Each structure stands twice: as C-alpha cells, then as structure tokens.
Amino acid sequence: MKHTMVALVEDRPGVLNRVASLFRRRGFNIDSLAVGTTEEAGISRMTIVVEDEGAGGIVDQVQRQLYKLIDVVRVEQLTSAEAVMRELALVKVRCTTEQRHALLDLVGIFRAHVVDVSPTTVVVEIVAAEERLSAFIANVEPYGVLELVRTGRIAMLRGERTTAQHPPVGEAEPDEVQRFHHESGRRPEGDLPYVSD
Amino acid sequence: MSQAQNGQRMSGADIVLESLKRIGVNVVFGYPGGVVLPLYDRFPAHPEVRHILVRHEQGGGHAADGYARAAGRLGCALATSGPGATNLVTAITNAMMDSVPTLFVTGNVARNLLGKDGFQEADITGITTPIVKHNYLVMRAEDLAYTFSEAAYIATTGRPGPVHIDIPKDVFQEETAFVWPERVVIRGYDPSPQPGPAQIARAAAIIDAAERPIIIAGHGVILSGASAELRAFAEKTGTPVLNTLLGLGSIPTDHALAYGLLGMHGSYEANHAASTADVVIGIGNRMDDRALGRFADFNPTAQVVHIDIDPAEHGKNITTVAPIVGDAKLALAALTAAVAQRTHVPWIRWIDDLRAEHAHSMAIPSGPELSVQQVVSRISAVNADDTVIVTGVGQHQMWAAQHMRFTHPHQLITSGGLGTMGFEVPAALGAQVARPDAAVWSICGDGGFQMTLQELATMVDEQLPVKMAIMNNGYLGMVRQWQELFYKDNYVSVAMSQPDFVKLAEAYGIMGLRVTGPEQVDDAIRAANAHPGPVILDFQVQAEGNVWPMVPAGAALRETVEAPREQQEVAR
Ligand SMILES: Cc1ncc(C[n+]2csc(CCOP(=O)(O)OP(=O)(O)O)c2C)c(N)n1
Ligand SMILES: [Mg+2]
Numbered sequence: 001m002k003h004t005m006v007a008l009v010e011d012r013p014g015v016l017n018r019v020a021s022l023f024r025r026r027g028f029n030i031d032s033l034a035v036g037t038t039e040e041a042g043i044s045r046m047t048i049v050v051e052d053e054g055a056g057g058i059v060d061q062v063q064r065q066l067y068k069l070i071d072v073v074r075v076e077q078l079t080s081a082e083a084v085m086r087e088l089a090l091v092k093v094r095c096t097t098e099q100r101h102a103l104l105d106l107v108g109i110f111r112a113h114v115v116d117v118s119p120t121t122v123v124v125e126i127v128a129a130e131e132r133l134s135a136f137i138a139n140v141e142p143y144g145v146l147e148l149v150r151t152g153r154i155a156m157l158r159g160e161r162t163t164a165q166h167p168p169v170g171e172a173e174p175d176e177v178q179r180f181h182h183e184s185g186r187r188p189e190g191d192l193p194y195v196s197d
Numbered sequence: 198m199s200q201a202q203n204g205q206r207m208s209g210a211d212i213v214l215e216s217l218k219r220i221g222v223n224v225v226f227g228y229p230g231g232v233v234l235p236l237y238d239r240f241p242a243h244p245e246v247r248h249i250l251v252r253h254e255q256g257g258g259h260a261a262d263g264y265a266r267a268a269g270r271l272g273c274a275l276a277t278s279g280p281g282a283t284n285l286v287t288a289i290t291n292a293m294m295d296s297v298p299t300l301f302v303t304g305n306v307a308r309n310l311l312g313k314d315g316f317q318e319a320d321i322t323g324i325t326t327p328i329v330k331h332n333y334l335v336m337r338a339e340d341l342a343y344t345f346s347e348a349a350y351i352a353t354t355g356r357p358g359p360v361h362i363d364i365p366k367d368v369f370q371e372e373t374a375f376v377w378p379e380r381v382v383i384r385g386y387d388p389s390p391q392p393g394p395a396q397i398a399r400a401a402a403i404i405d406a407a408e409r410p411i412i413i414a415g416h417g418v419i420l421s422g423a424s425a426e427l428r429a430f431a432e433k434t435g436t437p438v439l440n441t442l443l444g445l446g447s448i449p450t451d452h453a454l455a456y457g458l459l460g461m462h463g464s465y466e467a468n469h470a471a472s473t474a475d476v477v478i479g480i481g482n483r484m485d486d487r488a489l490g491r492f493a494d495f496n497p498t499a500q501v502v503h504i505d506i507d508p509a510e511h512g513k514n515i516t517t518v519a520p521i522v523g524d525a526k527l528a529l530a531a532l533t534a535a536v537a538q539r540t541h542v543p544w545i546r547w548i549d550d551l552r553a554e555h556a557h558s559m560a561i562p563s564g565p566e567l568s569v570q571q572v573v574s575r576i577s578a579v580n581a582d583d584t585v586i587v588t589g590v591g592q593h594q595m596w597a598a599q600h601m602r603f604t605h606p607h608q609l610i611t612s613g614g615l616g617t618m619g620f621e622v623p624a625a626l627g628a629q630v631a632r633p634d635a636a637v638w639s640i641c642g643d644g645g646f647q648m649t650l651q652e653l654a655t656m657v658d659e660q661l662p663v664k665m666a667i668m669n670n671g672y673l674g675m676v677r678q679w680q681e682l683f684y685k686d687n688y689v690s691v692a693m694s695q696p697d698f699v700k701l702a703e704a705y706g707i708m709g710l711r712v713t714g715p716e717q718v719d720d721a722i723r724a725a726n727a728h729p730g731p732v733i734l735d736f737q738v739q740a741e742g743n744v745w746p747m748v749p750a751g752a753a754l755r756e757t758v759e760a761p762r763e764q765q766e767v768a769r
Contacts, residue, residue: 025327067509070386
C-alpha cells in the first residue's frame with residue numbers, strides 16, 4: 001500500500017539527507033519525494049510517497065523516527081479521502097502537424113495544456129491525481145513519448161485543517177512548544193499512535 | 198575563572214573553548230592534527246578546559262563515553278579532519294546505541310576546500326549523520342557559540358546521545374563577536390520529560406490488576422537518576438525487578454526484589470519470570486532482542502506497560518498497551534503515586550523456587566582451574582561497593598554481569614547496544630578521569646584489551662590508577678563458544694597467541710601481575726589496590742568455559758538452555 005507522508009522541516013543543509021537516510025536504512029524505496037518552501041519562512045515541506053510492503057505499522061514507526069530528527073518539525077500521514085493530491089507532469093510527444101488535432105483532443109479531455117509546439121513535437125503539461133496522469137500518458141504513448149518528467153505527489157488536507165499549525169520562528173515559549181507537540185500528535189496524551197498492534 | 202563578555206571579539210578557536218566552559222565541559226579527550234592546530238594553539242589560554250592526549254581517536258571517543266557514564270554528565274572528544282575524524286566513528290556509534298550524552302568535535306579543511314577531496318578531507322558529517330542524535334557543519338564563526346549551546350542541550354536532554362560538530366579550519370581562525378545565547382528553543386525538538394496523566398492512569402489501572410507483574414529496568418533508569426524512584430515503585434507494588442545489561446546498578450543486586458539480568462545470558466528464573474508475567478513493565482529500556490529473545494514468543498499474553506522518553510521505542514518490537522512517554526524519574530514518581538500498595542507473595546515464591554531449582558546453572562566452577570566467574574566475583578567481594586566496573590565485550594562481560602554485585606547506578610560501564618570490543622581500556626580511562634577518587638576496575642577480554650591497549654600510555658601520562666583485569670583465556674571466547682555450540686566445534690580464527698602481558702605492562706612502566714590459580718586471586722586484587730598507579734593483572738583462566746544459561750540467537754526466552762553439553766546442541 002502506498003503511503004503519503006508530509007514532513008515540515010527546518011530549511012537547513014543536510015535535512016533532505018537526514019530524512020532520506022531513514023528510509024534508506026530500512027530498505028524502503030521512496031516512490032516520490034517533492035520538496036519546496038511553505039507559507040512560513042525557514043520551513044520546507046516534503047511530501048514523501050512510500051510503498052509499505054511488509055506488515056503495516058512500519059510506516060508509523062518511520063514516522064516516529066522522523067520525529068526524532070531535530071530538523072523535523074512535524075510529520076503527518078495523509079489519505080486520499082481527507083486530502084487533495086496532485087502531481088504535475090511535462091510530456092514531450094512526437095507529433096506531426098497532421099496528428100496535432102487528434103492530440104489536442106486528448107489534451108482537452110484530460111484538461112491538460114500544450115505549453116510548447118514544434119513542427120515535430122508537442123510538450124504537454126498536465127496537473128492531475130496520479131491515476132488520471134497515468135491514464136493520459138498511456139493515451140499519448142502511441143504517438144511516441146520522447147521525454148517525461150513528473151514532480152511526484154504533493155498533498156494538502158481539505159477544509160479547515162492544515163498541516164501547518166506551527167508557532168512562528170523564534171517566538172515560541174517552551175510551554176507553547178510543548179503544547180504544540182501534544183496537539184500535533186508528537187507526544188500524545190492517552191492512547192494512539194504509540195499503541196502498536 | 199575568566200568569563201568572556203558578550204560582544205567581546207575573539208577567534209573561532211577561543212569561542213569554541215569559551216563555549217565548552219559554558220556548557221560544563223572541563224575535560225576534552227583529544228588528538229591534534231593540521232586543521233585543529235588553531236584550536237590547540239588556544240588551549241593554554243583556557244586552563245579551565247583540560248586536554249587529555251589519547252593515543253588513538255577511538256580511544257578518545259570511548260574515554261569521553263566512559264567519562265559521561267561515570268560522571269553522569271556530558272563527555273567530549275576532539276579529533277582532526279580525515280583519519281582523525283573517521284577514527285571516531287566506532288566510538289560515536291557506541292555512544293548512540295547506548296544513549297550516552299557526548300559531544301564530538303572535529304576539524305575539517307578550510308571552507309574553500311570543502312568537497313574537493315583535498316588532503317585529509319573526509320565528508321565526516323555525511324558519515325556521522327546516521328550515527329548521531331544530531332550534527333552540524335559550522336560555516337561561520339558567529340554560529341559557533343549558538344551551535345555549542347544547542348548541541349549540549351540536545352546531547353543531554355530527552356533521550357541523551359552523541360552530537361557531532363564539524364568545524365572548518367578557517368572558522369577557528371575567523372574573528373567575530375562572542376555572543377552566548379540566552380536559551381535554546383528548537384521547533385522540531387521537544388524533550389519535555391513530564392508524562393501525561395492519562396498515560397499514567399491507564400498504566401496504573403493495568404498494574405493494579407496484575408497478579409504476576411515484572412519490571413524490566415534499563416539504562417534509562419540510570420540516565421534519568423531514577424534509582425530511588427524505581428525502588429519505591431517496586432516496593433509499593435511488590436514487583437520483582439529484572440535488569441537489562443545496561444540497567445544493572447539501577448537497583449542493588451542484593452535488594453529483595455532484584456532478580457538480576459534477563460536475556461541471552463540472563464538467569465533461568467529471570468527469563469522464565471519475564472515470559473510468565475501477566476504484566477511486563479519496561480522502564481527506560483528499548484525492548485531489545487538480546488534482552489527479550491524472539492519477539493513473537495517473548496510473552497504474547499502479557500500486557501506491556503512501557504516507560505520511555507523516546508516515542509519511537511514504544512511498540513517498536515512488542516505490542517504495548519500502555520506507553521508512557523516521559524522521563525523515567527518523573528514517570529515513576531507519578532506512577533508510584535497512582536498505583537495501589539500490593540504484594541505478590543505466590544508469584545515471588547514461584548520465582549524463588551525456580552531460582553533455587555536452577556541455582557546450578559549459574560554456579561561458579563570450583564575446580565582447580567581459575568575461572569572468570571571466580572575472578573569477577575572476587576573482584577566484587579574484595580573491593581568497596583562504589584568501585585566502578587568497566588568491561589569489554591564477550592564472555593567475560595556476561596560473567597561480570599551475572600556474578601558481580603552492583604549497588605550503585607553508574608557503577609557498571611559496558612558497551613551494550615553496539616557490543617564494542619576494545620571499549621574496556623579507554624572507557625575505564627575516561628571513568629577514572631570522571632571519578633578520580635573511586636577505584637576503577639576494568640574487566641578486560643584478552644582480545645578486546647589488544648584492540649585499544651595503546652591507551653595504557655595515556656593512563657601513565659595522566660597518572661590514572663585503573664586496574665585492568667585481563668581474562669586471559671587465549672580465545673575470542675564468545676565467538677569460540679558459538680563455534681562450539683552452533684558450528685560443531687569447528688574453531689576458526691578464534692585462538693590467539695598472546696604477548697606476555699606482564700612484560701607489556703613493564704614496557705609501559707605499569708605494574709604487571711600474573712595470576713594462575715584460585716588461591717592467588719584475592720592477594721593479587723589487594724596488591725593491585727595497594728599500588729597507586731595503573732595495574733595490569735593477567736588472570737590465566739580456563740580456556741574453554743562457556744557462559745550459561747543461554748538463549749540461542751533467535752530463540753525465545755522460555756527456551757533458555759542450561760548446561761550440560763548434550764542439551765546445548767540446539768540446531769541453529
Ligand atoms: C570490535 C568488535 N569486533 C568483533 C566483535 C565480535 N565479538 C564479540 S565477542 C568476541 C570475542 C571477544 O574476545 P575477548 O575480548 O577475548 O573476550 P572473551 O569472550 O574471551 O571473554 C568477538 C570477536 C565485537 N563484538 N567487536
Ligand atoms: Mg578471550
């Protein structure tokens with residue numbers, strides 16, 4: 001089963017290495033990893049998609065180990081039910097002027113865009129959930145895919161909830177920091193998620 | 198003592214030394230080299246920071262580790278770039294596996310040379326990332342003071358561990374204003390020790406309903422200074438206490454509720470009590486395979502309560518119904534207040550009966566040959582209670598754990614998680630620096646001793662009166678035992694020819710004693726204690742003794758095997 005983890009991390013040298021290292025150590029293959037800045041200066045957001053092949057619970061343990069990294073501020077696992085998940089791809093397709101019409105039809109159906117045209121090629125940009133994106137690629141395959149790049153999944157909770165309730169940099173009082181960690185599930189009260197079974 | 202003013206201009210090297218003072222490091226175990234020369238140049242100007250020149254960086258690292266464990270405070274080692282830094286790797290990993298608060302400082306090539314494979318460059322922060330609690334490559338002198346204060350905070354709080362700071366040569370030379378931070382706030386780090394009341398209440402209810410409870414007390418009890426709380430909790434709930442290897446000393450060996458070591462070489466009764474209990478209360482331990490045996494069959498019906506400050510340890514290896522995230526001292530105090538007073542007379546009688554029936558399995562050999570069991574139990578008997586015991590890794594370590602008396606926390610210093618042979622000599626050195634007035638006895642393997650014996654010279658230089666008792670069995674004994682039991686006596690590369698350890702001692706200007714028979718043991722121990730300097734005792738012990746009982750690797754605790762031989766041939 002594929003898991004989507006979102007990690008908010010301090011934007012510091014080496015942080016990507018530290019996070020990736022935890023997965024490497026367990027022999028996990030990372031399906032995709034997208035990193036970028038956030039609404040908050042100094043905080044980067046990583047969206048990590050991993051396949052959990054063995055018994056469940058391994059990803060939960062990795063989540064707790066991620067928390068042990070000093071530079072990791074918050075980690076959350078998102079499911080497609082509660083979050084919007086998207087991926088962007090650029091596809092360079094072999095396409096003569098005669099074929100262009102038919103291809104544009106496909107582009108329209110998949111709500112993609114053509115972002116570059118040459119006499120022999122077309123570059124299509126598509127933003128979609130993974131399955132639709134894969135379906136599009138399968139459909140343009142007969143034309144000849146010359147080049148493909150995908151950003152990897154990014155995800156965001158629907159509605160009011162966010163994965164970003166951290167206090168502003170430098171102003172956090174220890175008490176607030178503590179409360180924040182309780183609220184974020186890092187040091188939970190009561191049961192879960194430290195109960196394993 | 199001179200204190201630098203905030204805002205005072207100084208070099209990076211001076212900031213490092215000033216910062217070390219501020220975080221309470223007054224001993225550094227180090228070894229110089231090109232890129233750290235600017236730092237060494239400034240040591241004389243900071244006499245509050247004592248530099249001890251070791252003979253190998255691994256020795257310096259283990260010495261810092263032994264120092265930290267004996268003193269219960271931050272230990273510090275220093276090395277140059279490249280080979281100096283890579284020589285620290287084993288020691289750093291050792292401190293990580295055993296959660297020892299340590300600070301490792303390395304120099305690196307100048308900033309403009311980083312990443313170019315210049316002379317003696319190693320990507321040491323890349324190397325240490327998976328073996329430290331945290332690390333830093335400090336690229337500006339103005340970041341040094343903050344980095345050191347943050348590093349000390351991280352190393353000593355929460356679950357303690359090693360922190361590594363790498364400093365390019367020209368950062369030591371750069372001049373800037375010294376600014377000591379008022380406090381450290383790290384968004385992604387919450388070491389708050391207070392356990393939540395709901396977790397305490399849940400655990401208390403389980404403990405109150407227990408009929409056959411057992412405590413497994415680990416290193417966390419010692420790290421958090423929770424020995425008194427452990428006793429109070431065990432006494433109030435009438436619960437017997439087992440120890441992991443690193444937990445020995447958290448409750449005195451002779452306490453009525455103390456049942457000693459569990460695990461691969463734990464006692465028969467300890468292992469069976471752990472697998473028969475209806476409630477298992479782990480305290481500051483990590484439910485390791487060496488302590489619990491095969492996880493699936495450890496004790497499938499027990500309800501597990503687990504106190505640990507590291508949330509990632511909860512439920513890692515066994516199902517845990519009542520995790521308590523917090524410091525062992527605070528958690529035990531809260532838990533003791535919450536539980537009912539109980540006794541468990543039938544349960545304890547059951548364990549005592551097992552102990553009596555199986556006493557033979559840990560009996561000390563009485564033959565004419567000298568045995569390690571005899572020697573270590575005499576070292577315990579002859580020495581004062583507060584003697585610090587350091588060990589190497591192997592049979593002698595297990596026999597020390599089984600047969601020595603531990604009455605104080607911080608008394609036993611041994612490499613548990615990593616199992617590092619060669620730990621025994623430098624860690625004892627560090628422990629003696631931390632506890633100059635205590636007797637420090639190192640129980641050494643003849644194999645392990647030869648891995649780091651270069652530190653004898655450091656002991657001589659620093660006049661450290663460590664007593665090193667070499668258990669000379671002529672073998673890599675623990676490996677030989679496995680070859681005997683699990684590889685049909687096929688001894689491959691385990692017999693060692695030895696130097697003359699007494700002559701070796703003399704070569705270093707150290708007192709050397711050879712002990713060949715049981716009747717000489719006490720006299721030799723006393724003679725060593727009477728000598729004001731370091732002593733090497735060459736105990737010529739039986740070559741092929743085996744450590745019993747034993748839980749073969751991958752077996753369950755309830756499959757604990759006792760001698761004799763025929764029963765030992767469990768296929769593996
Ligand atoms: C650095 C290192 N290398 C190898 C091992 C594997 N090993 C574990 S115990 C042991 C034998 C130890 O021999 P010795 O120090 O003589 O102690 P003994 O078992 O004979 O008491 C070995 C080789 C280890 N633990 N550490
Ligand atoms: Mg040996």
